[in-house]
Amino acid sequence: MSLAQRLNKAPLRHKLTALVMLTVAVSLGSVGAVFVGFDLLRLRTQLEVRVQQQALEAAFHSRAAVGFKDTAVAEQTLQAFATTDDILQAAIFDAEGTLFARYRRQPSPATGLATHAPAWRGVRWTRSALESAEAVVIDGEELGVVWVQSDRNRLNTRAAYFVVTAILVLLIAFGLTFFVSAHLQHLVLAPLIALDAQAQAHYGDLGAGLGAADDESSALAAAFHRMFEEAKSRERELGEARTRAEAANRRLKKQIELQESTEDQLRQSQKMEAVGRLAGGIAHDFNNLLVVILGFGEILRDELDGDHKIAARHVVDAGKRASDLTRQLLTFSRKSQGQARVIGLDPVVNALEPLLRRLLGETIDLDVSLGSQERSIFADPVHIEQILMNLTINARDAIGGNGKILVRTRVRSDDQSAGGGHLQIEVTDNGPGMSDHISRRVFEPFFTTKPEGRGTGLGLSTVYGIVQTLGGEITLESVVGRGTTFYVELPESVLTPPDVTRSIPVPQERPCDATILLVEDEDSVRIFVEQCLVRAGYKVLLATNGEEALQIMNTGPDKVALVLSDVVMPKLGGVELMERLAETCPTLPVLLMSGYPGGHLDDSSALPEGVDLIRKPFRAVQLLERVSAALHPVSNDTQQPTLS
């Protein structure tokens, strides 16, 4: 196993110790080298200066001796070097270069003595010594040379001393460092080793992981790597789960919104249904009363004179207004079908335009745009007119001054195919608009924002009722300060409208002596109708409900030419009676009187042949007309719708 491999395998604490010691060695070594280097350099310079000074002094003091060629005195001068510890030998040469005096330290050094005067001056280092040569000068004249040789050992000794000291210091430092790091590394490594132990316990021995080394750190690194991988994978899973959850949440929100909207619609429709039921109920009773009021009112009006006649006329007028109100209520409660047939939408609107202009007045700029492309709907044109009039009047009242109303018809944009689609009537005003709170309640009966006495609160609810009856839908968009738009969507009819050139049935004068079976549970109404019929010359049989009527029919069915029956009655209602009669006397005409058909009749068009309906309240004239028509039906095939 190589050293590198062994180092790799070594535990982290050994590595740390080695690192610390290496650092100490390098730092101490480099610092020490610098200091020792400087010191040795300084010592070298000092030695050079010293030996040169010795040479210069000797040269100075031996001037007279050299000048007067006194060898003894010269040698005596050189003998002064004996007091020094580093001068090995010295010599004085005269001007001719011959040896004049000399000094040798005892014991004599191994190095040889210079035998002739050196040509150089100053200091120089030889392999074994430091030498200096200085001239002996008197009065500017060079008389000789002093040569001094110094021991180099001093420098070597100093260097050796330094080396030994450095080694000692390093050894001590190493020892101390080892001691300290061995004790202190625990502080650094303990958490790491604990972490490693935990990682091992968790993941087992991961072996040589990522790093080049093979110690705790590499095991830790492997553990961390694995941990990161797991964390990444978890994060990915989490992200996917979050995406799924978000999608589910979105779906849920959508569903909740849908549900809330549906619930809202349901509540609204339930509310409208309840209100409609209430209004219908009231209207029914009212209609019965109104039949009496109007009927007898008209009789009084016709037969009285003077002030009484006027009073009776007022009664009849009030009764008519009341009748209009109840009709509106019934319309709202969707129980009034009117005379529905296949009609083109645009012709109806077009025909109504002049009336609308008059109704709206000069201050309102009406713009009519027709675009339903000659498509048709199945409705009573009166209902369409009511829708338009109510909506435009409502718009006018909302504007309250100068403004603009746009009436538009069109095929609903997503429903371009002919037949089975929807046609749209759009009424837009540039009035003040309304708040959400108000817009939610506008279709409620008797809800009005107009000043007291100005509006009945029935206009928009009537529209609502009509639209519901026609199987359509009404919505509105309103922005406060910008205006309001009502959208009426009506189902398109697959049939085309018949030609308008139909023959108007001409009432024929017929004898009014036929027998009529009158079935009516309300006494006052029964009396009024009976009086009308009797006055017109008819014979009248009376029944208070369907069962009585059937009994009468069973006893003498042949006499009865027409059954005039109320719809809502105890025991046996008008519709059931009609059905029973259809079995026994299929050809017998039936005229139903309805103030509130309720659930008995949903669609006047669904009435079987020979059965007609007259709405309460009616006046005597209207009743007689319808009775006459029922007794003498006119063939009017042209009124039957034809497939396009």
Next chain:
Amino acid sequence: MQNRCILRVGMRGLIRWTMVLSLLAVASPVWGHSQAASADAVRAAFIYRFLFFIEWPPDTFPNPQSPLDLCVLGSLDDSAKVTALGAKRTRSRAIRVRSIRRGDAATACHVLYVPGSSTLPVRYRGLRGVLTIGDGEDFLAQGGVIQMVVQRRRIRFYLGDNEAQRAGLKVSSQLRAVALRGRP
């Protein structure tokens, strides 16, 4: 045969010795003269060195460049080597060599050299500011400061401390160390 050999040897030896002797005869005056000339040169050199190691009283020279007067008793021709010092300078002073005669009034001399066995003139004895140098045997006794002598074929000198002190001269310790101990 043996005689002839001896004779022949004797003839050759005779010739050789004759040549040596004759060479000696020619060379001896040259040798003697050369030796005398060398001694004079050394004396002149000594005198020149003395100037370096002696310090005159402070008021002797007006300034450091003032020339030094070296007087020689007797003819300058007899002391040619000393006279040649006139071409040199000592401590940036020019050296002026002059000849004085016995009986002359004491003139301004900084150094008085008394060559040979001549005695120091009385006027210069103990004269302040004058370095007296002589070769005579009793020159110190006559009041001279430095007396040069020949010992073992080498020229050496005595230094009269009292005389120097009397003349107001400061003598370098190095010069004193080189001088002969005691008095002649």
